[in-house]
Amino acid sequence: MDAKIESKPGAVKNRTTVERASDREVIVTRTVNGPARLVFEAFTNAELFKRWWVPKSMGMTLLSCELDARVGGKYRLVFDFDPEPAAFFGTYVEVKPYSRLAWTNEEGGEGGPVTAVTFEEKGGKTLVVLRETHPSKESLDAAGTGAAEAMIETFDQLDELLVALGESSGQ
Amino acid sequence: MVQYMTTRLDTSFAALSDATRRGVLEQLGRADASITDLAEQFHMTLTGMKKHVGVLEQARLVSTKKVGRVRTCQLGPRRLAEEVAWLERYRQRWEARFDELDKVVEELTRKEKIDGRKNRK
Numbered sequence: 554m555d556a557k558i559e560s561k562p563g564a565v566k567n568r569t570t571v572e573r574a575s576d577r578e579v580i581v582t583r584t585v586n587g588p589a590r591l592v593f594e595a596f597t598n599a600e601l602f603k604r605w606w607v608p609k610s611m612g613m614t615l616l617s618c619e620l621d622a623r624v625g626g627k628y629r630l631v632f633d634f635d636p637e638p639a640a641f642f643g644t645y646v647e648v649k650p651y652s653r654l655a656w657t658n659e660e661g662g663e664g665g666p667v668t669a670v671t672f673e674e675k676g677g678k679t680l681v682v683l684r685e686t687h688p689s690k691e692s693l694d695a696a697g698t699g700a701a702e703a704m705i706e707t708f709d710q711l712d713e714l715l716v717a718l719g720e721s722s723g724q
Numbered sequence: 725m726v727q728y729m730t731t732r733l734d735t736s737f738a739a740l741s742d743a744t745r746r747g748v749l750e751q752l753g754r755a756d757a758s759i760t761d762l763a764e765q766f767h768m769t770l771t772g773m774k775k776h777v778g779v780l781e782q783a784r785l786v787s788t789k790k791v792g793r794v795r796t797c798q799l800g801p802r803r804l805a806e807e808v809a810w811l812e813r814y815r816q817r818w819e820a821r822f823d824e825l826d827k828v829v830e831e832l833t834r835k836e837k838i839d840g841r842k843n844r845k
Contacts, residue, residue, distance in 0.1 A: 567826075569819040571811050579814065583822045587829035591836075595828045605824030611817065681822075694810070 576690040581683040589651045589674035592681060596654055596670065597622035606630075624648050628656060664688050666696070736804065739783035744768070745776050746812045749785060749799065753809025756798040759788075 567584040574580050585592050595601045603618040614633040621627055622645055629642040640660060647655035647669070655669040666687045673680040687693035739745055744766055751757060751765065763773035777797055780786035785805040788797045799805040 566823065569815055569822055571815040571818065573807075573811065581815075581818045583818070585822065585826055585829050587833045591829050591832045592825070594832065595825055601828050601832075605821060605828050608820040608824050610820045683818075696814070 573693075574684070577687045577693055579685050579687075579693060579696075581685075583681050585679045585681055586677075587679060588677060589672040589679045592672055592679045593651045593654070597648075607632075621645070622648050622654070661692075666692060735783045736785070739779050739785055740808060742776070742779075745780055746808060748776060748780065748797075749805055749809045750812035750816065752786065752797055752799045753806065753813060756796050758794045758796050760794070762797065 569583045572580045597620060599618045599620045602620060603615050607613055607615045616631045616633050616638055619629045624645055624647065626645045627642065629640055631638050631640045643657040643659045645656045647653055651672060653671050655667060657667055658665040666685050668683065668685050670681060670683045747766065748762055759770065759773050759777055763770050777786060777788065781788060784800045784802055786797050787800045788795050799809060
């Protein structure tokens with residue numbers, strides 16, 4: 554058997570799994586090291602959200618981010634696109650503090666994909682299950698390409714953050 | 725027939741059990757590449773990458789052709805290869821996000837601990 558190749562020896566990382574539950578549905582799971590309350594906060598507080606939602610490896614720059622995480626509240630993310638900025642926006646349809654969050658994706662018109670996230674805390678860690686339900690198979694197929702095409706798994710940004718955090722923790 | 729199917733499945737699963745090989749499929753889902761390109765991208769020796777491509781080729785997830793001195797790889801004829809490439813691309817995007825989220829949550833947790841200590845004074 555081949556030896557396992559680790560991308561980052563020594564770094565403790567939880568697994569991210571992706572599963573196509575149906576032609577129109579994809580489920581992403583990941584355990585985050587922290588209580589559900591703080592994970593939920595990172596999903597709903599704009600200042601925190603913009604620090605992780607658009608990793609550098611996505612090749613996109615976030616110009617602005619507004620989140621009004623209440624049922625019926627809107628969110629709006631504006632990205633620096635060529636030739637002009639592009640906005641991604643929608644409405645929160647479910648907001649249950651620390652356990653459940655769902656929003657619509659309306660940039661492609663009405664009846665776009667719906668994203669639902671559940672947060673389940675166990676022993677100080679939180680299992681995040683994110684389910685994207687698309688209106689059609691074509692819509693979901695396209696979600697794997699497009700802007701994400703530029704996505705290359707680099708850990709540069711992670712490293713930078715670690716260095717910055719290390720400095721700010723006052724050692 | 726059943727025996728044949730089982731062997732084929734074993735070959736597929738074995739081929740897909742390795743993160744580098746899934747990464748190679750993801751890469752080839754975007755564009756064909758030479759073994760040299762792939763070796764560079766995955767920071768491997770040419771021999772190491774040849775082995776991985778060989779395993780994928782055996783499972784018919786990848787096909788290769790030699791033009792001149794360069795061996796070019798592309799996704800194989802099976803639908804499975806496309807599906808795995810799609811899933812892996814999707815997974816990488818979310819993994820990058822969650823890696824950043826981890827940092828944010830770790831920092832929040834640490835801050836709370838420090839604040840908690842201050843409040844007890």
